[in-house]
Amino acid sequence: MSIISVQNITKSFKTYKSEWHRVLGWMGVHVAPLIEKTILEDISFEVEPRQAIGLIGQNGAGKSTLLKIISGTMQANAGSVSLNGRVSALLELGMGFNPDMTGRANVWNTAGLMGFDKDQIENVMADIEAFAEIGSYFDEPIRTYSSGMQVRLAFSVATAFRPDILIVDEALSVGDAYFQHKSFARIREFQEQGTTLLLVSHDRASVASLCDRALLIHEGRVAKDGDPEEVLDFYNALVAAREGSKLEQIKGEDGRVRTISGTGEATIENIQLVDENDDDAESLLVGDKAAIIIDVAVKQPIPELVVGYMIKDRLGRAVFGTNSFHTKQILTDLKAGESYRYKFEFDVEIGHGNYSIQVALHQSDSHITKNYEWRDLALTFTVANTKYALFEGTSWIPPKLSIEPLKVKETN
Incomplete structure (x- = not known):
């Protein structure tokens, strides 16, 4: 049995000529609005118990509106929401707080509501005060x-x-x-x-680490529903999409979905991960030397070419990325038929585990300006640790440890 069931939710906001017309509309009198803007249209999905769902999408896509409808602080124009359990919502910053009341008084008021x-x-007042x-x-x-x-106070009350x-709707992006x-x-x-958990966040790492499923809300509809990395990659490509761009997702033999997008004025002809001997490498050791080779073909004249990559962990979280804009090696005024090989050499200073490589060809410092080609999960590889002492995490940052005795303070 689903713990959350959202069926055919539609929500629009109306602008009337005057407030009197709005009141007449509330009373059932037909008054045509000046403007009616649909924010959500026929949204449906089910959430199973213990699932963690990340809602993503551009500003104005309707994510926050949807959460308000689910939490009961806003009504939909059509559709239904069924909840099987007690809900706690952290939506707009300090929503429901009385600014003239103390924090303690607001705790009484909010928890009572x-x-x-x-x-x-x-029984929990001291815990709320301590956590905040x-x-x-x-x-x-x-x-x-x-x-x-x-x-701090809102989260402490909501989770007492x-x-x-x-x-949770973006509120945790504020604060220290x-x-x-x-x-x-x-x-x-x-x-x-x-x-x-239902979480709205623009932070890819938060969605990747907390959620086992993601929903992309685009133009008021569910555009994608599935594995967080797959949905986040699709969203990333969608943000950069331009007229004439391609955007496709291909399921590989390993079952993972690869996202490819771009206008095609420059294309990736070859991608390799090689070891220090320039041999193809699917597995590396912590401390090895390696390189990412990217062969690029220019199909149409372009004013500027930037090539970059991102190494991601098994959850799709960024480990390290850079590009030729940041290294100040930008090629300009390229002509059709030209081709180039980029070789990014690096030391494998990351922890043991499974990783993927994302590759991009674009203009300026990011693919948002002009995306020629973007490939997620272009390559995958593993890292093992047989050379060094056991450590945890995705980064190899070996410390130099020193230990010395401290003088014991004399007591009278």
Whole structure:
């Protein structure tokens, strides 16, 4: 049985000639609006218990509107939402807080609206105060808070009791890095205990690390639903799409979906990962020397060519990337028929595991300006560690450790 069922949700916003016309519309009197803009159109999907879903899409795609409808703070024009469990939502920054009330008073008010009684709130008040870490401001009016402090309090209240469904909309992008780490640790803890997560974020790493499924909302519809890396790659290509561009996804023999996009004025003819002897390499060791070779063919005259790559881990999170714009090796005024070989040499200073390589040909510093060709999962390779002491993580950053005794302070 699904814990969240969204069926045929449609939402539009209307602009009327006057507020009186709007009121008449509410009363059932037919008054034609000046403008009616559809934000969501026929959205349907199911979420199973314990799933973590990342909602992605460009600004204005309707992601936040959809979360508000699911959480019950906004009504759809058509369709239905069914929830099987207690929901906790962290949507707009400080939504529902009274700016003239203290943080403590707002906790009482917000938790009460969430359905908790006096004893339940009293039992977690100290935990909320401790988790928020805002000191004496806890008993000061909300209007004196910074945006980061509001996030701290809002998240602490929303997660004081583990919900069956946790909805988070970008709010955690505000505030300091320390609290972001602390918040994501709590989210992961809830996931391990069975909480279902709906997350809106523009941070690829957050979606890749927290979610086991992603939905791309584009022009008010579900444009893609599936594995986070596949959906994120498709979204990345969609953002850079221009008239005349191709955008396709091909399923490889390993079952992974590769995204290829671009206008085709320059194309990738060959990609190789080689070891220090220039032999093809599918596996490397930590500390090895390697190189990524990219052969490029110019099909039409182009003013500028930048070639780059990104190494990603098994979850699709960026490990390292660069391009010839950043290395200040930009080729200009290229003519049709020219071809070039790019060789990016590097030391394998990453941890053991499975990795993929993303390759791009474009203009300027990123593919957003002009994307000639972009390939996700162009190559895959593994890294093993047989040379060095055991370590964890995706980066090989060996420390130089020194240990010395400290003098014991004398006590009277």
